[in-house]
Amino acid sequence: MSKSESDRVRQLFDLSGRVAIITGGAGLLGYHHGAILAAAGAHVVLLDLPATEPASRAVQIAAAHGVECLGLTTDITNEASVSDARG
Numbered sequence: 001m002s003k004s005e006s007d008r009v010r011q012l013f014d015l016s017g018r019v020a021i022i023t024g025g026a027g028l029l030g031y032h033h034g035a036i037l038a039a040a041g042a043h044v045v046l047l048d049l050p051a052t053e054p055a056s057r058a059v060q061i062a063a064a065h066g067v068e069c070l071g072l073t074t075d076i077t078n079e080a081s082v083s084d085a086r087g
Helices: 003-012 028-039 054-065 079-086
Strands: 019-023 043-048 069-073
Touching: 019 028, 028 043, 028 054, 043 054, 054 069
Parallel strands: 019 043, 043 069
Antiparallel strands: none
């Protein structure tokens, strides 16, 4: 997404100061959902399984959109894993 496209998204859908949590966030669709939410100004949390490396995908989104982005290894089918993600 170009800078002008990102600016247009922010004008239409300003999510500045909001937090978006995306399960399956390091996969193809989750990553792109996170990127568009970040383009709108949201701070993004990507939750996904270890093999998908959510932390590295979060770095990519943060670098591209200048917002805070966190990638956490989480198995949403496991209650303890979700509790750990909540910190």
